[in-house]
Amino acid sequence: MNLNHPGGVSARYRRLLDPALREAVSVLHPDGARMAAFAMGWADVDGRARFGDGGKALRPAIALLSAEAVGAPAESALPAAVAVELVHAFSLAHDDIIDRDELRRHRDALWKAYGVGHALLTGDALLALAVSQLADRPEAMPYLSAALIELVQGQSADMAFEDRPWQGPGEVTLDEYAEMAAGKTGGLLAAAAAAGVALGGAPELADRMWGMGRDLGVAFQIVDDILGIWGDPLVTGKPVYSDLRSEKKTLPVLAALASGGQAAHELSDVLGATDEDSVRHAARLVEEAGGRERARALADRYVSSALGVLDEFLPDAHELRALCHSLVDRVN
């Protein structure tokens, strides 16, 4: 696969996807269309066209590759590809409001650019357009619908984690983390894969691909967590150690604490302090306690599980395999 972008879709898919996405958004009220174009990375805040950063379009790639993997033309899964990309944009718009994140892909978050009310409504509009893509496709729509529920459930769980302690009664377990990530991140990957094969004419494989996508999502989220602590700020667009500073319940930290050694004990004392030295010290302790390594190993295990489904049911899906690998080897 000739990737324009690490983990991204090839130029061939971009030629299919981009016009379909733009056509979907074009039905909106002019104000909604302008804000949606900003959210999709097509325009600046003042409406001027931007080129070259429509994001990774990973979820559409999964949908299109899944259709091809069952012998159908990529086009057959285009409505699903458009739908999952629109849902992804919806979720980013709303998550940034919820998390008060001011930056997204090195630019203002949608709510920073246009205000909370407009950003909320633009998110709703993107979701409505997504649903309309598959409204008359009962072989695919239930997977999109299930992903929407997974998305809100995962987001609810993630928000509830914030109020729970790092350790002791009520602590967040690794299993709970995996369940949250499977929903919040995996649901949409799962819908892309399942709807992709269903629209490609192999609905009997859709439930398997759904499970594959959820596993992939857990791996993807763990890699995100690793990058959220140790990723290059210039590449990720987030400050170094940002997830540690905000005390987010991420897998490397949970795994470090669960290791129970000396570094884990020290780590539990230093968590919560937000000065630069403490945060840097915490990051070192997470590594010493084996949190980074364990996170990496867990991500690999989930990817292996996802690849196992492909091996069993779609052994010739080489491009899809390559995409799965690229998700855990990415640097942003």
Place this chain on the structure above:
Amino acid sequence: MNLNHPGGVSARYRRLLDPALREAVSVLHPDGARMAAFAMGWADVDGRARFGDGGKALRPAIALLSAEAVGAPAESALPAAVAVELVHAFSLAHDDIIDRDELRRHRDALWKAYGVGHALLTGDALLALAVSQLADRPEAMPYLSAALIELVQGQSADMAFEDRPWQGPGEVTLDEYAEMAAGKTGGLLAAAAAAGVALGGAPELADRMWGMGRDLGVAFQIVDDILGIWGDPLVTGKPVYSDLRSEKKTLPVLAALASGGQAAHELSDVLGATDEDSVRHAARLVEEAGGRERARALADRYVSSALGVLDEFLPDAHELRALCHSLVDRVN
């Protein structure tokens, strides 16, 4: 129809609807379920059960009555009834954030009770649950999907109206108002009626019922506007003249200005002032210029148009007719 509530559903429908709504919401994360229960009027902010105010459940009533009108049992349209009520709750939750309305049905708005982030996510959850009701029903899902798009388009138009002048170049025309109301208010009534007959086994009537519901929505919104100026605050739960004070582009005022007489000229001078005397004076001028009367007449015309569809295609739908009438005769 034995109404518990003006414009509301009979006890018979409540027995069908309420358990189905509660079952739908029960799948949510406990935090989401708690907030959804508040939004639906089932619980106080601290989670204690409340009785007797699940709202008017007007949209579900339209779905259930529409199925019965084509000779099917009401139960056949239950997924649509649940879906439209959930979408309605979603839209109220998000609209209150957008409009910064602090009160809803004499209680705190959802965002006042739980914060913007939680209210936004609860709205998303209600929408996801709504979509799941009809995800595998391709005869009904496209109408729900179309209503979601109408809803956001209408809300976008309504927000854009705020920035436009009352008169002169760029003024909001009565036709634009009707189009906004047909989307924002009519879309969901239209989906209820169309999905109701489709699930009741008469999909060939669904497009007609869609048009019927949009007309009904315009009438409903005009009556809302009338109540927003002259409604009894104890009944509507809003302060007297509230829509005039907030300079909302409502039909009585637009119609008064369009009349072009002496009162209209005076009105255009006094609009924008928010002191008590000016607002009271503006309300009087809207009446003098015939705005209230013209709004009423326009609402009646849209209801007649809606009833015309019933006369032609479902002449025996007496309960549905009665419900349509009750929408424009309501006092809250």
